[in-house]
Amino acid sequence: MTGDGRTPSATLLALVAVLAVAMLVPVGYVVATAVEIGWAELAPLIFRPRVGELLVNTVLLLVLGVPATIVLGVGGAWLVERTDLPGRRFFAVLLVAPLAIPAFVSSYGWASAIPSINGLAGGLLVATLAYSPLVYLPALATLRGLDPALEESARSLGQSSWAVFGRVILPQLRLAILGGGLVVALHLLAEYGAFAFIRFDTFTTAIVVAYQSTFAGSSAAALGVVLATLCLVLLVIEAGARGRARYARVGTGSPHPAVPARLGRATPLAIAALVVLGAAATVVPLVNVVRWLAASDPSAFEAMPAAIVQTVLLATGGAVGALLVALPVGWLSARFPGRLSRSLEAPYYVASSLPAIIVALALVTVTLRFVPALYQTAATVMAAYVVIFLPRALVSLRAGIAQVPESLEEAARSLGSAPIVARLRVTAPLLLPAVAAGGALVALGAANELTATLLLAPTGTRTLATQFWSAASAIDYPGAAPYALLLILLSVPAVALMFAQTRGGRAR
Amino acid sequence: MTPRRFLLTLAPVALAAMVLSGCAAGGAVDGGSEAEASDDALVVYNAQHEQLTEEWVAAFTEETGIEVVVRHGNDSELGNQLVEEGEASRADVFLTENSPAISLVENAGLLAPVDQATLDLVPEEYRPSSGLWTGIAARSTVFVYNPELLDESELPASILDLADASWKGRWGGAPGGADFQAIVSAIVELTGADAAADWLAGMKSNATIYQNNIATMKAVNAGEVPGGVIYHYYWYRDQDGTEENSANTELHYFGNQDPGAFVSVSGGGVLKSSAHKEEAQQFLAFLAGVQGQTILGEGYSFEYPVIGDVPAKPPLPALDTLDAPAVDPSTLNGPEVIDLMTEAGLL
Numbered sequence: 001m002t003g004d005g006r007t008p009s010a011t012l013l014a015l016v017a018v019l020a021v022a023m024l025v026p027v028g029y030v031v032a033t034a035v036e037i038g039w040a041e042l043a044p045l046i047f048r049p050r051v052g053e054l055l056v057n058t059v060l061l062l063v064l065g066v067p068a069t070i071v072l073g074v075g076g077a078w079l080v081e082r083t084d085l086p087g088r089r090f091f092a093v094l095l096v097a098p099l100a101i102p103a104f105v106s107s108y109g110w111a112s113a114i115p116s117i118n119g120l121a122g123g124l125l126v127a128t129l130a131y132s133p134l135v136y137l138p139a140l141a142t143l144r145g146l147d148p149a150l151e152e153s154a155r156s157l158g159q160s161s162w163a164v165f166g167r168v169i170l171p172q173l174r175l176a177i178l179g180g181g182l183v184v185a186l187h188l189l190a191e192y193g194a195f196a197f198i199r200f201d202t203f204t205t206a207i208v209v210a211y212q213s214t215f216a217g218s219s220a221a222a223l224g225v226v227l228a229t230l231c232l233v234l235l236v237i238e239a240g241a242r243g244r245a246r247y248a249r250v251g252t253g254s255p256h257p258a259v260p261a262r263l264g265r266a267t268p269l270a271i272a273a274l275v276v277l278g279a280a281a282t283v284v285p286l287v288n289v290v291r292w293l294a295a296s297d298p299s300a301f302e303a304m305p306a307a308i309v310q311t312v313l314l315a316t317g318g319a320v321g322a323l324l325v326a327l328p329v330g331w332l333s334a335r336f337p338g339r340l341s342r343s344l345e346a347p348y349y350v351a352s353s354l355p356a357i358i359v360a361l362a363l364v365t366v367t368l369r370f371v372p373a374l375y376q377t378a379a380t381v382m383a384a385y386v387v388i389f390l391p392r393a394l395v396s397l398r399a400g401i402a403q404v405p406e407s408l409e410e411a412a413r414s415l416g417s418a419p420i421v422a423r424l425r426v427t428a429p430l431l432l433p434a435v436a437a438g439g440a441l442v443a444l445g446a447a448n449e450l451t452a453t454l455l456l457a458p459t460g461t462r463t464l465a466t467q468f469w470s471a472a473s474a475i476d477y478p479g480a481a482p483y484a485l486l487l488i489l490l491s492v493p494a495v496a497l498m499f500a501q502t503r504g505g506r507a508r
Numbered sequence: 509m510t511p512r513r514f515l516l517t518l519a520p521v522a523l524a525a526m527v528l529s530g531c532a533a534g535g536a537v538d539g540g541s542e543a544e545a546s547d548d549a550l551v552v553y554n555a556q557h558e559q560l561t562e563e564w565v566a567a568f569t570e571e572t573g574i575e576v577v578v579r580h581g582n583d584s585e586l587g588n589q590l591v592e593e594g595e596a597s598r599a600d601v602f603l604t605e606n607s608p609a610i611s612l613v614e615n616a617g618l619l620a621p622v623d624q625a626t627l628d629l630v631p632e633e634y635r636p637s638s639g640l641w642t643g644i645a646a647r648s649t650v651f652v653y654n655p656e657l658l659d660e661s662e663l664p665a666s667i668l669d670l671a672d673a674s675w676k677g678r679w680g681g682a683p684g685g686a687d688f689q690a691i692v693s694a695i696v697e698l699t700g701a702d703a704a705a706d707w708l709a710g711m712k713s714n715a716t717i718y719q720n721n722i723a724t725m726k727a728v729n730a731g732e733v734p735g736g737v738i739y740h741y742y743w744y745r746d747q748d749g750t751e752e753n754s755a756n757t758e759l760h761y762f763g764n765q766d767p768g769a770f771v772s773v774s775g776g777g778v779l780k781s782s783a784h785k786e787e788a789q790q791f792l793a794f795l796a797g798v799q800g801q802t803i804l805g806e807g808y809s810f811e812y813p814v815i816g817d818v819p820a821k822p823p824l825p826a827l828d829t830l831d832a833p834a835v836d837p838s839t840l841n842g843p844e845v846i847d848l849m850t851e852a853g854l855l
Binding site: 470 | 553580581582718723843
């Protein structure tokens with residue numbers, strides 16, 4: 001049992017609260033800019049036809065893209081987890097593979113395969129392929145943990161396979177679908193590189209253009225206000241839709257493996273669908289990266305070592321920072337669950353649901369105005385990574401802390417160890433896997449991050465992502481290819497880690 | 509202490525060490541490049557094309573031994589950034605693709621006068637009368653078109669014609685880039701703000717919007733759109749190379765002192781707040797001097813050198829044969845153009 005009847009220390013609460021406030025700086029920036037610019041100037045910048053166009057584009061992207069990723073993610077997870085599909089293990093990995101290809105690299109692959117690709121259709125294609133694993137992974141984990149007894153009961157009552165899927169399985173996937181869908185939606189709102197490539201304008205691409213025209217001017221800020229509002233609306237919708245239903249199994253007994261559904265004559269169709277999906281999401285980008293790699297000359301590799309070193313340093317710094325910030329709040333919410341810790345945890349998620357471009361604009365403005373010494377320093381870049389990728393560290397740490405039995409620590413204390421020593425000696429080592437996993441996921445995100453790095457990096461900084469972008473946006477495809485390949489290779493271990501975590505679901 | 513116990517004790521220490529070294533490593537990025545930047549190295553805010561500036565910097569460092577750190581960005585972004593940073597800026601030199609961005613910095617009172625010897629190298633039409641910056645390169649506006657989709661007889665006589673309804677869906681441009689914004693500022697200067705606003709409204713309804721000049725040219729080449737407004741050198745550069753993005757296209761020069769024949773001047777200036785003014789002036793003198801202009805003129809870029817002694821790279825038509833409209837570069841205004849383009853819904 002955890003934390004029953006005990007209250008967290010005041011120090012812990014204060015630390016969590018102070019960090020929460022720090023994390024809310026970007027949100028504060030959005031509000032403060034809106035207030036400072038004033039409604040009189042803001043209104044004409046917001047209520048103009050161009051913003052209407054962007055709103056239509058962005059909303060259509062969400063309304064069409066999110067359901068598409070859900071269909072692909074849930075469908076794929078069901079096929080590889082609950083059917084007698086041949087080659088399920090292969091397809092299980094194939095479906096997660098696109099996650100190792102940054103969306104802007106995937107877009108580069110598609111733009112060199114089909115140069116005329118553009119607009120909403122192009123945006124939907126690239127984004128859906130790149131982001132469907134974000135639904136697939138949680139859906140897969142949930143399916144593994146589902147008790148098949150419910151499905152069997154339904155079937156024994158004469159329900160068809162489709163009816164069982166629709167009435168029994170799908171409702172239990174609700175949390176995975178909502179959570180994955182929210183993550184996809186936030187990614188769609190935040191994505192810049194992938195859409196800039198193929199001429200599809202969203203709020204985020206327009207903010208970058210506005211930033212390039214006026215630096216941190218009021219036009220970029222006005223678009224930022226609308227974008228931040230959209231993100232918050234999504235959070236509220238998801239929280240509302242989640243509901244209060246229970247999904248855990250009640251009672252004793254252990255689940256037994258599900259009897260795979262027979263695909264029968266649908267088998268070739270299912271295989272064909274997965275092959276097409278895998279080819280579109282993975283093979284097309286990879287083939288084009290390799291094709292351009294063959295065409296690139298040695299000079300394309302010259303700046304690579306420096307870019308690797310700087311990317312690793314910045315990403316490591318971001319990962320360490322995110323873990324340090326996540327530790328107090330993760331500890332609080334795992335050891336002292338309740339309304340208080342939930343409400344203290346919320347700001348961390350709200351802050352990181354804002355697109356990187358807004359976090360970056362906020363940090364440009366805040367550092368220039370209040371702490372010029374930090375402006376354009378590596379510290380600021382890492383701070384941005386912390387805000388943007390914090391949930392990756394938090395989720396991992398919290399789960400890790402919750403799994404360490406408190407009784408071990410108590411036993412150590414009863415043997416005479418001081419509380420802090422018991423914690424360091426007993427609990428900390430057991431947390432290492434969670435720390436490593438969370439850190440790796442943050443570092444991966446940071447290594448692939450583009451917009452915040454472009455805006456905040458110290459003069460002379462070259463990361464793999466910015467190097468790739470600088471070549472690719474000058475249509476120097478061969479020059480961009482080495483960086484694209486390296487970004488993919490770097491991502492593979494982290495994706496493997498995520499996949500392994502998902503598979504672990506069956507053991508428990 | 510048993511070995512296992514020892515390891516368990518060590519683990520948190522190791523973790524703490526990892527954390528600390530991580531921070532230190534993070535700091536090293538800062539300490540590394542920034543220490544260079546703040547101590548000895550010259551900091552150049554560069555909105556010129558990266559490759560050209562890298563070539564310049566390499567030659568300059570070889571010649572003088574002065575280290576240079578370059579921050580790459582877009583004209584308006586870096587110009588506005590310099591204004592925002594003000595006296596606190598770490599920049600020593602600002603190089604632009606086009607003049608409006610450097611005028612912005614000039615108008616904010618942030619530029620130091622350029623050495624007279626450097627100014628004397630550059631003909632008057634390619635630098636502002638204030639002497640607070642100088643032209644370092646020039647580029648001509650052109651209309652790139654696909655002869656299969658557009659007959660020579662159908663070519664626009666003036667860039668202003670492109671706002672006409674007959675051009676709907678038939679041309680492309682990259683309004684997000686500083687290149688295009690400089691062209692618009694010339695249109696504002698030559699026709700007035702109202703006429704320019706009308707022209708931009710026409711562009712909004714007629715033109716396909718691309719990310720940059722290269723993307724525009726590539727689209728014309730692929731037949732996605734019959735023509736596009738770009739600067740000349742993207743085309744020459746591609747023709748000189750693989751022709752992958754221009755083999756199916758031709759260039760149309762507007763001439764006749766049309767706003768569409770505008771020649772845009774790239775600016776270079778020294779920041780008043782620079783801690784390395786002498787080296788900064790030296791760098792600028794190098795760019796505008798024979799050596800710097802030769803690197804530009806013979807190099808990969810195909811932009812026009814602005815000093816008389818260095819010819820343009822063949823097969824470029826000579827700069828003085830383009831019949832460009834006379835525009836004082838210091839009158840070109842970035843912010844007004846951005847406002848007009850925002851109102852037109854292009855930004």
